[in-house]
Amino acid sequence: MTEYIIRRVLLAVPTVVLVIFATFMIVRLVPGDIVELILAERPYASEAERAQIEKDLGLDEPMPIQFVRYLGDVVRGDLGNSYWTARPVTAEIKSRMPVTAELGLYSILLGLVIALPIGILSAVRQDTMSDYFSRSFAILALSVPYFFTATLLIVFPPKWGWAPPLTYKGWSDGPIEHLYYFFFPALLLGVGLAGAVMRMTRTMMLEVLRQDYIRTAWSKGLRERSVISRHALKNAFIPVITIIGLQVGVALSGTIILESIFNMPGIGRYLVGAIFQRDYPSIQGVVLILGVSVVVVNLLVDITYAWLDPRIHYS
Amino acid sequence: MAGTQVTTPFGVPIDRPESRLPFYVDVLRRLVREKPLGLIGGVLVVMYFIAAIAAPLIAPYGPNELGAGPRLGGPTLDNFMGTDNLGRDIFSRVIYGARVSMTIGFVAVLIATLISLVVGALSGYFGGLFDILAQRLIDAFIAFPGLVFIIAVGAIFTDTQISGLPKSGVFQTQNVILAITIGVLLGVGSSRIIRGAALSVKSTAYVEATRATGATHTRIILFHVLPNVMAPTITLATLGLGTAILSESALSFLGLGVSPDTATWGGMLNREARTFMSQNAWIAIFPGLALSMAIFGFNMLGDALRDLLDPRLRTG
Numbered sequence: 001m002t003e004y005i006i007r008r009v010l011l012a013v014p015t016v017v018l019v020i021f022a023t024f025m026i027v028r029l030v031p032g033d034i035v036e037l038i039l040a041e042r043p044y045a046s047e048a049e050r051a052q053i054e055k056d057l058g059l060d061e062p063m064p065i066q067f068v069r070y071l072g073d074v075v076r077g078d079l080g081n082s083y084w085t086a087r088p089v090t091a092e093i094k095s096r097m098p099v100t101a102e103l104g105l106y107s108i109l110l111g112l113v114i115a116l117p118i119g120i121l122s123a124v125r126q127d128t129m130s131d132y133f134s135r136s137f138a139i140l141a142l143s144v145p146y147f148f149t150a151t152l153l154i155v156f157p158p159k160w161g162w163a164p165p166l167t168y169k170g171w172s173d174g175p176i177e178h179l180y181y182f183f184f185p186a187l188l189l190g191v192g193l194a195g196a197v198m199r200m201t202r203t204m205m206l207e208v209l210r211q212d213y214i215r216t217a218w219s220k221g222l223r224e225r226s227v228i229s230r231h232a233l234k235n236a237f238i239p240v241i242t243i244i245g246l247q248v249g250v251a252l253s254g255t256i257i258l259e260s261i262f263n264m265p266g267i268g269r270y271l272v273g274a275i276f277q278r279d280y281p282s283i284q285g286v287v288l289i290l291g292v293s294v295v296v297v298n299l300l301v302d303i304t305y306a307w308l309d310p311r312i313h314y315s
Numbered sequence: 316m317a318g319t320q321v322t323t324p325f326g327v328p329i330d331r332p333e334s335r336l337p338f339y340v341d342v343l344r345r346l347v348r349e350k351p352l353g354l355i356g357g358v359l360v361v362m363y364f365i366a367a368i369a370a371p372l373i374a375p376y377g378p379n380e381l382g383a384g385p386r387l388g389g390p391t392l393d394n395f396m397g398t399d400n401l402g403r404d405i406f407s408r409v410i411y412g413a414r415v416s417m418t419i420g421f422v423a424v425l426i427a428t429l430i431s432l433v434v435g436a437l438s439g440y441f442g443g444l445f446d447i448l449a450q451r452l453i454d455a456f457i458a459f460p461g462l463v464f465i466i467a468v469g470a471i472f473t474d475t476q477i478s479g480l481p482k483s484g485v486f487q488t489q490n491v492i493l494a495i496t497i498g499v500l501l502g503v504g505s506s507r508i509i510r511g512a513a514l515s516v517k518s519t520a521y522v523e524a525t526r527a528t529g530a531t532h533t534r535i536i537l538f539h540v541l542p543n544v545m546a547p548t549i550t551l552a553t554l555g556l557g558t559a560i561l562s563e564s565a566l567s568f569l570g571l572g573v574s575p576d577t578a579t580w581g582g583m584l585n586r587e588a589r590t591f592m593s594q595n596a597w598i599a600i601f602p603g604l605a606l607s608m609a610i611f612g613f614n615m616l617g618d619a620l621r622d623l624l625d626p627r628l629r630t631g
Contacts, residue, residue: 014451014455015451015454015458018452018455019455019458019459022459022467023467026467026470026471029471030471030472030474030475031472031475032474032475037474139352139611139614139615142610142614143607143608143610143611143614144603144607144610145561145565145603145606145607145610147564147565147581147584148584148599148603148606148607151584151589151592151599151603152599152603154589155589155592155593155599156596158593159593249458249459249460250460250461252460253460253461253463253565254462256462256463256466256569257462257565257568257569260569260586271463271466272466272569272570272571275469275473275571276570278473280470283467283470287466287467290460290463291458291459291460291463294459294460295455295458298458
């Protein structure tokens with residue numbers, strides 16, 4: 001187990017370096033003179049300001065040295081200063097990251113709470129009304145984009161005298177207000193994520209339910225609850241975890257959209273704003289953090305996977 | 316399904332195989348007979364293609380034509396999806412929106428198919444160092460949140476104008492870059508599946524026999540590996556079009572995709588439009604429905620094709 005974890009962590013290192021390299025290249029791939037583009041927003045910039053921007057972006061040295069310096073800065077947690085807010089990008093991200101992480105976490109949890117029971121029921125009661133109903137729900141969840149459902153949620157209920165909360169409520173405003181505020185975006189994103197997880201759960205359950213040992217469990221006279229939860233679920237669940245791992249990236253993409261709709265002060269909305277402001281240090285910083293988070297979460301999922309399924313070690 | 320009995324030249328009676336339709340005609344027949352949802356998806360996909368190609372013939376007004384009706388009007392015989400805050404006909408905008416989405420989606424899928432076939436077939440067929448390096452790179456790619464990647468590439472080229480491309484319309488620089496980015500993203504993901512298919516074809520006896528007759532690698536890849544990975548390629552392309560349309564709409568919704576002066580489904584739902592939706596909800600409903608139905612159509616057709624063409628890929 002320890003050996004597997006070490007091997008898996010070592011494999012993640014080049015991926016993280018690749019992500020850092022990709023964000024490093026964002027500024028350098030901009031066609032034309034990026035300093036010129038940034039200065040276009042401030043027509044009266046002096047020659048000294050121009051040199052400062054060039055230095056800030058680390059464009060005043062040969063490329064390999066630039067990268068080593070960038071790598072060093074990233075490791076020390078220095079992502080430069082935002083042109084938009086004039087604060088360090090690290091500080092901007094630090095204050096916004098919890099919102100995004102919370103939204104992502106709640107939506108994945110809600111997605112699982114919706115997907116797993118329905119997926120299991122759908123498999124156990126294959127080809128009944130409840131199966132058809134669940135599958136239609138999954139198809140709907142996969143087809144209707146959450147920015148459409150979110151738009152409908154914001155536009156329609158106010159006509160009937162109720163509106164989803166659109167002003168941010170932190171923990172300090174009271175935990176109930178806080179969770180109530182997060183509930184709607186998390187639910188919409190969760191439903192979107194649930195579609196894929198549900199289909200996977202159903203397929204894997206059907207696969208497992210056909211196995212001999214399940215028949216044995218039935219013939220022993222075990223109750224349905226016991227056959228399903230103690231025998232079938234354990235094995236069906238393993239591939240589902242991979243899908244959940246993949247959903248983390250999807251959920252982070254989703255938070256960008258939902259933060260923008262629900263006015264949430266997370267890093268997704270910050271990224272969108274930074275692009276409109278041509279604030280390249282912030283764009284780099286946010287892309288870096290989002291990329292690295294996904295790599296780390298996937299690493300954790302892989303380790304969980306190995307912990308749940310001992311056969312993994314030998315491969 | 317026993318056919319009629321015939322006798323071979325050696326006098327052995329065997330069942331004559333049923334006369335078979337060409338493979339893809341048979342797939343089409345089974346789609347109609349066995350996959351009602353897939354058929355609905357197929358019909359929707361054809362409808363959207365027609366809407367995209369014949370937009371000027373179908374739409375009664377131009378996408379940006381002002382005064383096509385009253386401002387913020389509900390559905391009438393003249394504007395049967397209503398009108399927006401500038402008095403533009405929503406039905407016409409939805410139809411032209413299909414043109415933008417389908418074009419970007421189609422170009423993206425074309426690029427994706429090319430990438431997935433080249434990378435997947437080479438990686439699977441030759442293996443070795445190229446395979447190892449390519450797979451590590453693909454790992455990093457897949458780990459990255461897709462929308463973030465598309466947004467980051469878009470940010471690099473916000474102020475770029477590729478010479479030779481028009482400054483507005485469907486083929487303006489930003490749309491082309493968007494299509495390429497989505498295409499690369501889809502192609503890299505799909506190449507995994509093509510690689511797997513190429514790997515299994517490579518180790519079959521008939522490929523070995525072909526190799527024994529002295530066929531070159533190029534010949535084996537072109538005439539044996541590629542035809543055998545066509546089934547997953549078609550499935551991936553169909554599902555990929557849905558994903559591409561969704562990505563384009565999400566970006567246009569955020570205001571980062573197709574330029575705001577072009578009618579797109581995502582753009583019609585965005586922040587500016589939202590301020591008028593409380594007065595006229597039809598602004599929100601029709602573009603959203605058009606988008607959802609398109610994604611539904613491609614997903615259903617793709618799922619059905621996967622079951623019919625390659626049951627191994629079935630996911631439920």
